[in-house]
Amino acid sequence: MQEVESLPRFATPSRPIRERTRYARPKVAVDTVVFAVQNCRLKTYLVQLKGGALRGRWAFPGGLVRVGETLDEAAGRELRAATGLGGAYMEQLFSFGDPARDPRAHVVSVAYVALLPDPAIVGAPAEKYSAGGWFEVGARLPPLAYDHEQMARYALRRLTAKLEYSNIAVALLPRVFTFKQLEDLYATLLGRRLDRRNFRRRILAMRILRELSAKQHGAHRPATLYSFVSRTPHVVQML
Amino acid sequence: MQEVESLPRFATPSRPIRERTRYARPKVAVDTVVFAVQNCRLKTYLVQLKGGALRGRWAFPGGLVRVGETLDEAAGRELRAATGLGGAYMEQLFSFGDPARDPRAHVVSVAYVALLPDPAIVGAPAEKYSAGGWFEVGARLPPLAYDHEQMARYALRRLTAKLEYSNIAVALLPRVFTFKQLEDLYATLLGRRLDRRNFRRRILAMRILRELSAKQHGAHRPATLYSFVSRTPHVVQML
DNA sequence: ACAAAAGTGTTGGCAATACACCCATGG
DNA sequence: CCATGGGTGTATTGCCAACACTTTTGT
Numbered sequence: 001m002q003e004v005e006s007l008p009r010f011a012t013p014s015r016p017i018r019e020r021t022r023y024a025r026p027k028v029a030v031d032t033v034v035f036a037v038q039n040c041r042l043k044t045y046l047v048q049l050k051g052g053a054l055r056g057r058w059a060f061p062g063g064l065v066r067v068g069e070t071l072d073e074a075a076g077r078e079l080r081a082a083t084g085l086g087g088a089y090m091e092q093l094f095s096f097g098d099p100a101r102d103p104r105a106h107v108v109s110v111a112y113v114a115l116l117p118d119p120a121i122v123g124a125p126a127e128k129y130s131a132g133g134w135f136e137v138g139a140r141l142p143p144l145a146y147d148h149e150q151m152a153r154y155a156l157r158r159l160t161a162k163l164e165y166s167n168i169a170v171a172l173l174p175r176v177f178t179f180k181q182l183e184d185l186y187a188t189l190l191g192r193r194l195d196r197r198n199f200r201r202r203i204l205a206m207r208i209l210r211e212l213s214a215k216q217h218g219a220h221r222p223a224t225l226y227s228f229v230s231r232t233p234h235v236v237q238m239l
Numbered sequence: 240m241q242e243v244e245s246l247p248r249f250a251t252p253s254r255p256i257r258e259r260t261r262y263a264r265p266k267v268a269v270d271t272v273v274f275a276v277q278n279c280r281l282k283t284y285l286v287q288l289k290g291g292a293l294r295g296r297w298a299f300p301g302g303l304v305r306v307g308e309t310l311d312e313a314a315g316r317e318l319r320a321a322t323g324l325g326g327a328y329m330e331q332l333f334s335f336g337d338p339a340r341d342p343r344a345h346v347v348s349v350a351y352v353a354l355l356p357d358p359a360i361v362g363a364p365a366e367k368y369s370a371g372g373w374f375e376v377g378a379r380l381p382p383l384a385y386d387h388e389q390m391a392r393y394a395l396r397r398l399t400a401k402l403e404y405s406n407i408a409v410a411l412l413p414r415v416f417t418f419k420q421l422e423d424l425y426a427t428l429l430g431r432r433l434d435r436r437n438f439r440r441r442i443l444a445m446r447i448l449r450e451l452s453a454k455q456h457g458a459h460r461p462a463t464l465y466s467f468v469s470r471t472p473h474v475v476q477m478l
Numbered sequence: 479a480c481a482a483a484a485g486t487g488t489t490g491g492c493a494a495t496a497c498a499c500c501c502a503t504g505g
Numbered sequence: 506c507c508a509t510g511g512g513t514g515t516a517t518t519g520c521c522a523a524c525a526c527t528t529t530t531g532t
Contacts, residue, residue: 024306026267028336028347067263067345071336095334095349097267097310106306108267108349110334180484197486198522220483221529419511436513437495444493459509460502 026097026106030075031062031148032090033111033155034083035137036119037172040188042137043119044152047082047129049145053103057145060152061129062109075112083132084123088114089171089233094154101147109146113155115171160189166235167208170228178216178223179203206236265336265345269314270301270387271329272350272394273322274376275358276411279427281376282358283391286321286368288384292342296384299391300368301348314351322371323362327353328410328472333393340386348385352394354410399428405474406447409467417455417462418442445475 034045046058061082065074071092080086093111101109116122125132135141137156144152162168169185179200187194203209210229215222273284285297300321304313310331319325332350340348355361364371374380376395383391401407408424418439426433442448449468454461 025264026304026306028265028267065265065336065347067265068338070338071334071347074336092334095310095331097304097313097349099307099309108304108310108347110336110347178484195522195524196484197524200485202521217530218483219531220481221485221531223484417511434496435511436497439512441494456503457510458504460504460511462511 026099026108028065029062029107029109030065030071030078031060031109031111031146031151032075032079032114033060033093033151034079034088034114034116034122035155035159035172036116036134037185037188038119038134040184042156042188043134044137044141045083045119045122046133046135046142046144047125048131050128050130054145056130058135058142059145059148060111061126061132064107065110071110075110075114079112079114082126082129085116085121088116090114091233093151093158096147096151098147109151111151111154113158115159115168117172117174163189166233167206167228167230168233170208170231170233173228175231176212176214176225176227178225180223182226208236265338265347267304268301268346268348269304269310269317270299270348270350270385270390271314271318271353272299272332272390273318273327273353273355273361274394274398274411275355275373276424276427277358277373279423281395281427282373283376283380284322284358284361285372285374285381285383286364287370289367289369293384295369297374297381298384298387299350300365300371302367303346304349310349314349314353318351318353320365321368322364324355324360327355329353330472332390332397335386335390337386348390350390350393352397354398354407356411356413402428405472406445406467406469407472409447409470409472412467414470415451415453415464415466417464419462421465447475 036043036045045061047061048058049055061079063074063078063081065071069077072090075090075092076086076088079088079090090112093113095108095110097108099106101107119134122132137152141149141152159168163186169182172185173181182203183194183196183199186199208229209226212225212227214225216225275282275284284300286300287297288294300318302313302317302320304310308316311329314329314331315325315327318327318329329351332352334347334349336347338345340346358373361371376391380388380391398407402425408421411424412420421442422433422435422438425438447468448465451464451466453464455464
């Protein structure tokens with residue numbers, strides 16, 4: 001949401017000459033904000049940068065787009081390279097193009113959000129990073145490189161908004177789960193307690209769940225298990 | 240909304256060698272879907288391409304992003320170059336990155352939506368286009384270049400969705416207008432008739448309008464004039 | 479038997495819908 | 506005075522939020 005200024009700034013004087021030449025063009029990258037829930041806490045996966053001026057800072061996994069691949073492919077490839085995982089739910093978020101967002105060059109980044117059912121499925125980080133790890137969203141994150149703070153805020157806003165009118169939660173839960181798990185997930189992401197009866201009614205009205213015959217047995221009364229009717233995230237018709 | 244494939248396609252064999260070299264990178268462009276309403280019809284501004292394989296096809300105005308400018312600036316610059324207008328409301332829509340979307344090269348396009356209060360304010364199209372003109376959305380558009388059909392669908396969807404929970408209409412109306420104009424605008428964009436009384440109540444409840452003392456005099460009973468409290472589009476709090 | 483979590487219904491308020499008549503003006 | 510569009514109120518409905526007790530199991 002922005003009003004475009006009437007007079008555009010052009011290349012800032014501080015930018016090196018070689019980048020202002022006629023044929024210099026911004027590069028395109030993809031960066032992916034990865035979310036997963038663990039112990040009723042929303043976590044995000046960050047990698048630590050190895051090289052140059054940004055050495056030691058943390059960032060979302062990403063990299064340059066190659067000629068011949070789609071943005072979705074590039075985001076999937078970089079995520080797999082960084083974490084070893086494939087097949088995650090991914091969705092394009094927003095594109096960030098401030099020429100100063102990367103101090104080394106003008107790189108336009110197309111941000112993605114990825115959702116995982118379990119943080120444990122990520123492997124060791126790629127060679128090009130010195131470390132990787134999960135951080136609790138909401139707690140203080142380590143100092144992030146580029147404009148990744150802003151990206152994180154956008155991603156979180158998108159995720160919570162979509163909870164309300166889609167079955168996006170499918171991507172953050174195991175195939176089979178109890179109503180309590182689902183409720184906890186919503187409560188965590190929305191940051192508030194939910195009324196169990198109203199929540200159950202509302203979700204059932206969406207008709208996105210299938211009740212299974214199996215029960216989860218634990219210390220107390222067994223809970224009915226559910227799975228999603230469709231494992232593909234989509235907008236839910238609410239009538 | 241998409242599931243990333245587990246195995247990415249890489250550069251397609253049909254792509255020229257020079258684009259597959261290690262250092263070749265996709266370019267970044269911006270394209271802007273411009274909307275305005277005229278006679279209760281939603282119109283979009285298209286330009287006709289001059290050169291090459293796409294000669295004669297129509298497209299949304301756009302062009303390559305330069306090193307040193309933000310995406311917003313690039314979109315504003317290209318729109319001004321194409322139509323002479325500045326200061327329009329613009330908002331980033333989505334990024335399109337299919338390597339085959341432009342037959343000449345791999346160009347990632349960051350799409351924008353621009354809203355104008357009046358189609359008459361656009362000037363003559365830029366040199367690089369052979370023509371420019373307004374086309375009714377919903378009627379058959381001329382054959383569009385690139386993936387601009389898809390862009391148009393995305394843009395329209397975004398626009399109508401935002402009508403429901405924002406004061407986005409501010410950008411499609413003159414500074415001062417009657418309730419009828421506002422209602423017609425909503426009816427046009429939503430594609431259905433609205434109940435005058437309910438519509439009035441709903442909009443007034445949003446508290447985004449200021450009632451003016453002046454009246455519009457016409458052939459019949461004068462209509463009260465309104466203006467928006469804020470001319471900046473933003474999400475409306477509905478309580 | 480008891481502790482702990484699962485499961486279930488009813489009510490009141492608010493917001494959206496459907497619907498029809500009077501008003502003010504210009505011609 | 507009449508044609509035309511501007512302006513208004515009410516009754517009904519459906520949805521959402523608030524709220525507490527019973528059931529089932531393990532120990």
